[in-house]
Every structure is written in C-alpha cells, then in structure tokens.
Amino acid sequence: MTSVRLDLTDLPEALTGALPDWLPGQRWFAGKDRPVLGVRTRRLTVLRAADPALVLAVVEVDQGGEPERYQLLLGARPELPDWLETHRICDSSGWGCYDAAHDPxxxxxxxxxxxxxxxxxxxxxxxxxxxxxxxxxxxxxxxxxxxxxxxxxxxxxxxxxxxxxxxxxxxxxxxxxxxxxxxxxxxxxxxxxxxxxxxxxxxxxxFVEGAADGWAMATASVRDLMAEADLHADEVGGDFAGEARRLGHAVAEVHADLRRAAETRLATPGELTALVAAMHRRLDGMLESVPELAEHAEALRKAFDAAVAAGEPIEVQHVHADLHLGQCLRTPTGWVLIDFEGEPAAPAAERARLRSPLRDVAGMLRSFDYAAHQRLVGHSDDHQLTVRALEWAQRNRTAFCAGYAEVAGDPREHAELLRALELDKAVYEVAYEHANRPEWLPIPLSSIARITSGEEPS
Structure with missing residues (x-):
C-alpha cells in the first residue's frame, strides 16, 4: 500500500471509452442483445482514496430507447497484480481500474x-x-x-x-x-x-450456510431416475417428491405471511382484462420470430381467455414473482426462498404490481418441468427418457401442489387461471430459449403442446 491517492479527473472519460466493450461481457448486464451506443458516468463516490482505492460508480447506458443505470464497484491501484489483470476495466491517471467485487x-x-x-x-x-x-x-x-x-x-x-x-x-x-x-x-x-x-x-x-440449491437437488433426482432402467420415480433412492411437498408448504407459508403483513385485495375486472391482454401481447411478440409457436397460437389464446371467462374472484397480493427451483435453498431446518426482486426483465412498475399467488405456483410447475426435461436436450427422440421425465415432473408437480394445499387453498382448484399463467410463463421461456439457447427450445414448446391438449393437468 502506498500513500498515493486516486485522482478522479480522468476517470469518467476512461469509463466512457472502455465500458461499451466491457459491459456486454458481464453476466449481470441485461443488454447483451443490443449494441451499447454510449455510456455516461452519473456518480463517482470515493469510499477509499488510498491504494488500493475503492469507488462506487453509477453509469447510464444508452442502447436506444430509455437509458438504463448500472452500478459498478471500481477498485484502483497504481500497479495491478496478476490475479486482478483479468478484471481490469480501464486505466485512469496512471491507475489501473478493475471490478472490485473480485478484490477481497x-x-x-x-x-x-x-x-x-x-x-x-x-x-x-x-x-x-x-x-x-x-x-x-x-x-x-x-x-x-x-x-x-x-x-x-x-x-x-x-x-x-x-x-x-x-x-x-x-x-x-x-x-x-x-x-x-x-x-x-x-x-x-x-x-x-x-x-x-x-x-x-x-x-x-x-448467509445460509450448508444450504443446497433446489435446482441442483431436483436435477440430481432426475439423473438418478434416468439411470434406473426398471424403477419408477417413487422407487428410486433420490426421489424428490417429499422435498417438493415440503417446498410447496414453505411457499404457501411465505404467501400467507405476505398476505397478513402487506396489502391484499380482490383483483378488479379491469386488472384481469389487462392480465390476459398482456398474455396475448407476449404471444403476439413471439409468433413472428418463432414460427414453431404458430401451431399452438389458437389453443394458447383460448386458454388465456378462459382465465377471465371463469369469472371467479381472484385475490392479489405481494408474491415472489420470479419463483423457480434456483430461488429455493434447502437448509438443515427447511426451505428458504431468495431473490424477491421480481422478473429481471420486467419494468419496476410491473414488478411492484400485486399478483395472484398462483403466479408463483405456475413458476414452480414450470421449473419442475424444466428440471425433468433438461437431460433430454439433444435426446428428444429417446422415448424411454421422455416417459421417465414426464413421470418425474408430474409426481413432483403434484407433490408441490399438495404441500401448498396444506397451508392455503389447493391451487389446482383454480385450474383455468393456473393453466393460463403456466402457459404464459412457457411462452416467456420460448422467447428466452430462442434468443439464448435454441437447443433448449423443445422444452417449453413440448410443454405448451401437452398443456393445451389436456395431456398434462395443472
């Protein structure tokens, strides 16, 4: 450590030059699908001025449309050690600036x-x-x-x-x-x-020490089932259904706590109409870019419209809003849910909206389906593996809903809305896989086919 102190004079210009190339390489950057047209520095707050220096920066990124703000944690040293070179962002006034998240x-x-x-x-x-x-x-x-x-x-x-x-x-x-x-x-x-x-x-x-990731646990269970030629899901040592039931119970308890502690009310007719309209818009946006979705469009629209046509009162409240197995941790004492930020791609106003708890249930049903079928990527023509994946998914979907029903009402009693929400989530997955993992596209497409044909009960 030296007594030299960081000079911020040239840092905004250095960041403007370096970030358009650096940002798209970061896992957390949301605009990877669009070019970075420009970057402006909105905040540079020095948290530590001496070597190594620490600066909290906020930058505004222009990719066309409304600019978006990102937080950077910048470290700076006159000389970067080898172990920080891979995290270098730019140089400014003789200091090397880097991503300080990698500096203990x-x-x-x-x-x-x-x-x-x-x-x-x-x-x-x-x-x-x-x-x-x-x-x-x-x-x-x-x-x-x-x-x-x-x-x-x-x-x-x-x-x-x-x-x-x-x-x-x-x-x-x-x-x-x-x-x-x-x-x-x-x-x-x-x-x-x-x-x-x-x-x-x-x-x-x-920090939840000793926790196991729900996705890792579920996919390990699927792997164990696929390795057994003659046993059913309930006969394999790695059967996940007991955990799925306990997870359903935990999710329902979180919903109940949110219901008691925060705003809860019945959705207005206008809100239900807007919900279904949003489902149709999402579908419309995908039909042109994913031709494989066209054969399911009519059935999807009927399922969306049926959610409102049922006419049942729908309670809305704060929910997780982006729930899947990867957001669930199994600790020695039970399940813990993490990351209540909401869907990362959704605008802040949409994330803040009250929703039916069935939105989270639908997200979990989709996640069980993904866990079951991810091992079929590249092997979709293997009939035996497909049958085993469907068996695992249905067993754990059923167990989750049963555990949820132990605390709150049975989500399967609201079949039309639950089906519409699950299908809407599947259409979102089609968009994601088409843009990022085309080889995974058969997973949501096959689910849409099963649900709309009545082969897969919610």
Whole structure:
C-alpha cells in the first residue's frame, strides 16, 4: 500500500471509452442483445482514496430507447497484480481500474461501512435496527448469479449488489423487511443496506450456510431416475417428491405471511382484462420470430381467455414473482426462498404490481418441468427418457401442489387461471430459449403442446 491517492479527473472519460466493450461481457448486464451506443458516468463516490482505492460508480447506458443505470464497484491501484489483470476495466491517471467485487480486501470495506452505520457523501451504509455486525471479514463473489453480484463474508453474511438500478427502494429489500417483521421462517433475514437518495444499491443478509440449491437437488433426482432402467420415480433412492411437498408448504407459508403483513385485495375486472391482454401481447411478440409457436397460437389464446371467462374472484397480493427451483435453498431446518426482486426483465412498475399467488405456483410447475426435461436436450427422440421425465415432473408437480394445499387453498382448484399463467410463463421461456439457447427450445414448446391438449393437468 502506498500513500498515493486516486485522482478522479480522468476517470469518467476512461469509463466512457472502455465500458461499451466491457459491459456486454458481464453476466449481470441485461443488454447483451443490443449494441451499447454510449455510456455516461452519473456518480463517482470515493469510499477509499488510498491504494488500493475503492469507488462506487453509477453509469447510464444508452442502447436506444430509455437509458438504463448500472452500478459498478471500481477498485484502483497504481500497479495491478496478476490475479486482478483479468478484471481490469480501464486505466485512469496512471491507475489501473478493475471490478472490485473480485478484490477481497475492498469487498471487506463495504461490510465495514455498513457495520459502522456510515454516510459517505449522500450514500448511506446502514445496519438494520438492532443488528450488530462483525467486521474485518474479507468478501468473495458468488459465481452463479445472473443479474446481480453477491459477496460472501466468511460463513456469516452475504451482500447483494444490485447491478441494474431502479428508482426507489428495491423490492427485494422491501419484501425481506416485511417478511422479517412477520417472523417468516423461510427467508434469510436482512441485516443492512446501501442506499442512495434515488434507490437501493445493496442488501446485506445472513448467509445460509450448508444450504443446497433446489435446482441442483431436483436435477440430481432426475439423473438418478434416468439411470434406473426398471424403477419408477417413487422407487428410486433420490426421489424428490417429499422435498417438493415440503417446498410447496414453505411457499404457501411465505404467501400467507405476505398476505397478513402487506396489502391484499380482490383483483378488479379491469386488472384481469389487462392480465390476459398482456398474455396475448407476449404471444403476439413471439409468433413472428418463432414460427414453431404458430401451431399452438389458437389453443394458447383460448386458454388465456378462459382465465377471465371463469369469472371467479381472484385475490392479489405481494408474491415472489420470479419463483423457480434456483430461488429455493434447502437448509438443515427447511426451505428458504431468495431473490424477491421480481422478473429481471420486467419494468419496476410491473414488478411492484400485486399478483395472484398462483403466479408463483405456475413458476414452480414450470421449473419442475424444466428440471425433468433438461437431460433430454439433444435426446428428444429417446422415448424411454421422455416417459421417465414426464413421470418425474408430474409426481413432483403434484407433490408441490399438495404441500401448498396444506397451508392455503389447493391451487389446482383454480385450474383455468393456473393453466393460463403456466402457459404464459412457457411462452416467456420460448422467447428466452430462442434468443439464448435454441437447443433448449423443445422444452417449453413440448410443454405448451401437452398443456393445451389436456395431456398434462395443472
């Protein structure tokens, strides 16, 4: 470490030149499908000026249409060691600037600022009321995230840095606070936050040590079934149905806690009409680019319209809104749900909207279907594997709904709405796979065919 201090004078220009090429290579950058037309620096807040320096930056990215804001955590050193060279972003005034999420020492600075309840310029680093945090811990990034960056501190804390920023308090922080106040047993409690006057930059939580990822557990169960030539899903040692039932129970308890602690009401007729109209618009947007969807269009529209035609009252509330097996962690004591931010691609106003809890149920049903069929990618003509995948999916879908019904009403009693929501999610999956993983496209397309033909009950 030297006594030299970082000079920010040239940094905005350096970032403007480097970021159009650097951003598309980051997993969390949402605009990979469009060229970066320009970048403007909106914030440079020095959190540590001496070598190694730490700067929290907010940049505005122009890709046509409304510019989007992203958070960068910049480290800077006069000389970058070899282990940081791969994370270099640009050079400025003789300093090498890099992604500080990969610097354990600088990541630890953020935890120290939250623990000290510090204010730096107009940024607030704040522990939750009554929380006392350990300090001196170094941070390391979690390597599996897509839309944000999380730093783990020992076995105690995890700090999520929100990369794509939205105005106001982030929904993830809001709902975690609501659920913590309600005594919810199925979340990692919030411990602190980083905020600016116009929004949330980070959320600190308890780290769930020893947790198993729900997707990994489910796909391991599918693998075990596929390896057995003669046994059914309920006869294989890795049967997941018991966990699926417990997970359904946990999701229903989270919904119940949100129902008690936050706003709940009946959807208006106009909201239901708007919901179905949005489903039709999503379908319309995909028909031209994915010709394989055309043969299902009429059946999809009938299913969407049936959700309103049923005429049943629909209760809406705050829900997870992007629930799948990858958002569920199995701990030694039960299931924990994470990432209440909502669908990453959805506008902030849409994420904040109250929804039917069946939206989350539909997301989980789709996730079970994906877990079952992902091993068929490239082997869709294998009849035996297909039969086993369908058996596993239906067994676990049924178990999840049964566990949910132990706490709340049985979601299968609202068949028309649940079917429409699942099909809408499948159309979204068609869009995603078409753009990112064309070889996976048969998974949502085959599901649409089964659901619309009545072969696969919700």
């Amino acid at each position: 020492e600088l990541a630890g600075e953020l935890l120290g600022l939250i623990a000290a309840d510090r204010e730096v310029e107009d940024l607030r680093f704040t522990p939750e009321p009554g929380v006392e945090l350990s300090t001196g811990l170094r941070g390391r990034p979690v390597g599996v995230e897509q839309s944000n960056t999380s730093l783990v501190y020992g076995s105690q804390y995890i700090l999520k840095l929100f990369r794509k920023l939205v105005p106001g308090e982030n929904r993830d922080l809001t709902l975690h606070r609501v659920l913590a106040a309600a005594g919810c047993a199925h979340i990692a409690p919030p411990l602190g936050s980083i905020s600016a006057p116009d929004g949330t930059l980070g959320m600190l939580q308890s």
